[in-house]
Amino acid sequence: MRRFNSWIVGGVVVGALAGAAALMAAAGEQMSLADATKPQYTADGKLKSPDPAIFREWVQLGTPVTPNDQNNGVAAFPEFHNTYVAPWAWAEFKKNGVWPDGTVLAKELVLVGEKQASSGKGYFGGEFHGLDVAVKDSKKNPETPNNWAYYNFNHAAPPYAPEAAAQPKANCSSCHEANAGPADDYTFIKYYPIAREAKAKVKAKSAPAK
């Protein structure tokens, strides 16, 4: 019996999953999540969801939090925003201060959980609660500011949507254009201490001689 139970991981029967995956593969349905080190698209041009089990281990750029109780109970994004980037893209950013073509930024939302702990009152990570992704892809998005496109894989508990179409400009890009701007490659690096510091180093290195 112990042996049998060891097949069950997180409520999912692994043996059955393997079988289902084989069936789906046979049926030609591709439901697998993307490793998303580079963007991966469906045949009809939607972005495949990056796999949370992978991107949660990428470099985490920052974690702003805009809780409901600071926004009259109705924050636009009442969660922690955990923003991740793949190591290869981070390495390029550290060299150049801009995101390279092919960058995938995964912003996972995490509900506020506890608000009181031994360390004091504040905000502590609760449940995962949504996934937004920004992709810089010059081939796919030749017309958008710096080739970014923005995707929403649901603002709710996982599992997230397996694929998503790019959002209309008004939903994401207009805010990135107005509030992050071209100087920061349309990303909110001003709220990401390691990215801010990396960019300042690139700038200092490339400053003209006095």
Add this chain to the structure above:
Amino acid sequence: MRRFNSWIVGGVVVGALAGAAALMAAAGEQMSLADATKPQYTADGKLKSPDPAIFREWVQLGTPVTPNDQNNGVAAFPEFHNTYVAPWAWAEFKKNGVWPDGTVLAKELVLVGEKQASSGKGYFGGEFHGLDVAVKDSKKNPETPNNWAYYNFNHAAPPYAPEAAAQPKANCSSCHEANAGPADDYTFIKYYPIAREAKAKVKAKSAPAK
């Protein structure tokens, strides 16, 4: 009096620590930082500081924040607590639900910066502002609960202290014992969503047969 009080953070006089760091620099001692994938000690048994350029790219477990303005202006830790672990130790934790011998947990403090952005009111990452480290080392700490020891490399802007002696039990361990406890290996995984989820999966897998 306010000025004097601002030096005292978590029972440690930061001014004195900064002075010690300056003295070491003046003495021309090259205190290289540790990669800290495993703990590294000085000849006299102090822990060498993990290198922020390295640990900031490890797996980030979570980011609680306990701001001053939620704690009558005087939070014990008024910063974001960015907690990182090396990938090898994280891989072991995912398998077993406990931290392996040799784990180094780096908790970097990040001041609250902006409190208002286009996404709403809240807390956004400001400047780096301190480093605490927990090390599980059965050889070095055979007598402590689960072999953990706790180190403080300054609660102030970098550069952090290059080395630190283990903190007395009352400063760190007693709180971890009382508020994290043996069930969570004396670490605050209840505030780290990915660690909480990983541990739940291990637990489900090892549940006794019905």
